[in-house]
Amino acid sequence: MNVTGHTRRPASIRDVATAAGVSYQTVSRVINGHPSVRPSTRERVLAAIEELGFRRNATALALASGRSRAVTVLTANTTHYGYASILQGIEEAARAASYAVGIGVLESAEDAAVAAEVQRAADASGGIVVIAYDPAGVRALGAVPAGLPVVGVVETPASPPDGDRPWVWTDDREAAYQATSHLLSLGHETVHYVAIPSSTRRTSARTSGWRQALKEAGAPQPRPVQSSWGPAGGHAAALKLAKDRSVTAILCGNDDLALGVLRALHESGRSVPGEVSVAGFDDAPHSAFLTPSLTTVRLDFTGLGRSAFALLHGVLEESAPVAPHPVSVPELVVRESSGPPPADA
Amino acid sequence: MNVTGHTRRPASIRDVATAAGVSYQTVSRVINGHPSVRPSTRERVLAAIEELGFRRNATALALASGRSRAVTVLTANTTHYGYASILQGIEEAARAASYAVGIGVLESAEDAAVAAEVQRAADASGGIVVIAYDPAGVRALGAVPAGLPVVGVVETPASPPDGDRPWVWTDDREAAYQATSHLLSLGHETVHYVAIPSSTRRTSARTSGWRQALKEAGAPQPRPVQSSWGPAGGHAAALKLAKDRSVTAILCGNDDLALGVLRALHESGRSVPGEVSVAGFDDAPHSAFLTPSLTTVRLDFTGLGRSAFALLHGVLEESAPVAPHPVSVPELVVRESSGPPPADA
DNA sequence: GCGCCTTGTGTGACCGGTCACATTCATGCG
DNA sequence: CGCATGAATGTGACCGGTCACACAAGGCGC
Known part of the structure; x- marks a missing residue:
């Protein structure tokens, strides 16, 4: 609750521009790190931004630029350990890259339902990660319209996928x-x-x-x-x-x-x-x-999720940490439940 | 892949308007179910929508109207059973209401980190659900700016919260x-x-x-x-x-x-x-x-999640399924791990 | 026949950013 | 000295919707 008692709407770049005595375009240049802004001008703009508590409106950014800095994870389940850990890994990596993460649950594997979810994901975000460990996920992966950036988290494919198919998996x-x-x-x-x-x-x-x-x-x-x-x-x-x-x-x-x-x-x-x-x-x-x-x-499901995001990130931006997915090595953990067979067997 | 070979950008209401021979405003009226549109006109518009495969752009809608039809879930964890089930419940209810669901993980309970996550959530969606079972969650709930719709999933409060505080909990x-x-x-x-x-x-x-x-x-x-x-x-x-x-x-x-x-x-x-x-x-x-x-x-964590969303939904839209949260009754399940104490104790 | 309300439709501005281009001014080079 | 070049900044249109308002046509009361 601020002193005025009523929530005023957040400052826009034009408000900042007025406060700094420049045009809105100059403000845009400053927040985007454009080189040709006189240092003194940049300073004033930054001060105005600070003072007004300006934050760039994500919605407007998405509408104007086309890029949305958001990814949606499509999955049939959020509670199973593997699925949940992958989601966690994706979220971690996405947060580090300042991307928002959305989720869509594929409740039914029926084609129409899957297609609807894919559509929702498509128009809510710039990229999709599909967890395709089950029929619903596999169908979703197939239903993603061409041209929309997508990464699949899949079972180990039978044959190494051709070239740059953006899939990740464990061995x-x-x-x-x-x-x-x-x-x-x-x-x-x-x-x-x-x-x-x-x-x-x-x-x-x-x-x-x-x-x-x-x-x-x-x-x-x-x-x-x-x-x-x-x-x-x-x-x-x-x-x-x-x-x-x-x-x-x-x-x-x-x-x-x-x-x-x-x-x-x-x-x-x-x-x-x-x-x-x-x-x-x-x-x-x-x-x-x-x-x-x-x-x-x-x-390493969490790592798998991180890889999935990294791959998608690479597709979405030309900044190129597109290192080919390092298939993480599974590690045998021997505990009490395994031992030699009974002597009489 | 369509016949033209290149992905053309999706149809807007102006494209539909041209195709139907009306103004964009009329198209807007049709998709919003406004009453005063002549049936014959509505018919033509709907046909054009169908033909062009028009889908309303969620980003533009959010920017122009202010309402975003998206909620963000802030949580310290996505893998624990309780947390994951609540998330699942929220997603279920949200999907039914055509809301998108975002997640933000509170990795640290440190004030600055929490505040940053809350900010991200705030400008990514119109409402927030905070799972406040831990210090990070509790702080996040406190850090949500006044005026932003928020529902907390909390431990049973010591005293019944005053009036309409939008909280849900189990008994x-x-x-x-x-x-x-x-x-x-x-x-x-x-x-x-x-x-x-x-x-x-x-x-x-x-x-x-x-x-x-x-x-x-x-x-x-x-x-x-x-x-x-x-x-x-x-x-x-x-x-x-x-x-x-x-x-x-x-x-x-x-x-x-x-x-x-x-x-x-x-x-x-x-x-x-x-x-x-x-x-x-x-x-x-x-x-x-x-x-x-x-x-x-x-x-019933899933039900709890559904209630949380319902409450938030009620705040976000005046359509009023704001039935007060029915605190679900916990159910004792007796299995093998409990029995009478040893006789000699 | 006139005013008035209702119904159906269109126009312009706006949300908050980005993008393409225009403009100004200082500088380098022939 | 004149002109091309580049740095610094501004202007207008645009993204795809919504909102407030204007306006034409038709029905009704008097």
Whole structure:
């Protein structure tokens, strides 16, 4: 509440111009760092800006210049650890670059709904980041009109994308390979895989990394068990697997799934890691505190979000930190949930 | 990619006007549903809109009218369950009302940093929701300039806020009371409390609900143990509590904390619920799948987020769904982690 | 037949910036 | 000395909408 008691509307460049005794264009030059402004003039303008508490109106800037300094993140979910961490990373990087961040949730994967969300995002911001880990996200990525800057956060693509397709991803294949190899090296005959839904119809990179490790070790290749994203899916899947006494190692598509798997094994009276070993993906914050604590592969989602923004930023401005996305290396974290198979197996 | 091969810029109301043979003002009237437009004219305009694929430019609308149909959510965190769920609720409600949602993360609680974020939020949108569960949030709520529509998602206030202060909250007092009473009714002599950080210096509603239940039961009132938000804090706190054999029941400020507590008790060789009972707050998605599954009090964060938006929406537009925030009733969910105290205690 | 209100439509200014171009003045060079 | 050049600054239009007001045509009362 200021002394006058009523909120007066903020100062515009013309107010500043009048106060400094120059034209509005000169003010514009000062706030944009244009070189040819006499130092003494610049000084007066800056003083006026300070005095009036002038702040450049973002809306007017966007309308006049076309550039909006805002990005929208389209995602099917905001609460899952991976999604939320990516969002956090994007926000961090965006804030550092003075960009505003908007979010749009893809509640349905239905084409019309997705298209509507993409439209909203398109006319609310100058660039879009799509988290395309699921069908809704994949469709959204496809529905972005050509010409609109967009970066996709995707599953590891099957083939390296051609040239400059602005995608970022983690090395899921390597991650799955590491986890599977770890379990095999403990002596397990093979490793079963409870998969998160794939965003596409093709075999996911996680699945293929898992397969490759099995193949190289000459281990049998069981069918992957398709599941959902949350613990309930893992729980249901593992209740079935638990009946098969030959199952001694289970790799889970993410840590939430692994949580459900642990629970199901417990309910089935099978001890972890005594009888069955379990490994997850992501290294979510709670994984280290489970009992048994969860062996998992740490993925840097926050860094992934930052990369996504950096890439988009590079497209939006010619200032060129367009360093090709450094695919961060997944890191195996061995904890209590994995161990050698039982002696009698 | 359209046939012309180059992206032409979107149609404006003047393009539509030309196509329909009317003035731009008439087009404006049509898209705003103004009554006095001859039906035949309206028809032609609508046809032109359809044909040209006209969409109203949100930026221009905001600049010209002052209203922006956008809200910004200020929060210290986007990944914790409660925060993320509130955000999700806000987004849901906002999307339904055709509002855009921006987020701003309060990375530091330092005054200058908070003020800067609030400023950014202020000039990016017409209204703000602040999640004020922590010092950064509380400061942000205080730093919002008078006159700017804002709604706070806060801890249960000590006294009912005066009149129309636009705040929403859950009934933390009742929730703590329920959980504590539940544990006492199982026969525990008293209940220890591991607290999440309070946003203010005053006693939180959770603490006071817990105290009240103890008092009514004539149970001893141990000092609450101050902790952090995540499992690590609960873990550290419980390692100490575990040494005290008289501790048979622990109430935790949230489910993440409870997870750390469960872990610490396990490491200390104290069984749950055999020797110690544990209860949490929030009913996070993983709580049902822990071993033992967690007794907790379910809070409707998503609904809270929706209420927050509804309130803000009511302030921003005179269309009046300003029904006073229905404080949602917390629901005790009894699971495996709570049971009677050991016989020898 | 006149004034008056209502309905339908158009005109000009404005929101707060940017952009393209014009203007002024001092300087360098042939 | 005259003229081209560049630095410093100003003017007008524009981005795509809204708002306040003007204005023409038609219906109604008297």
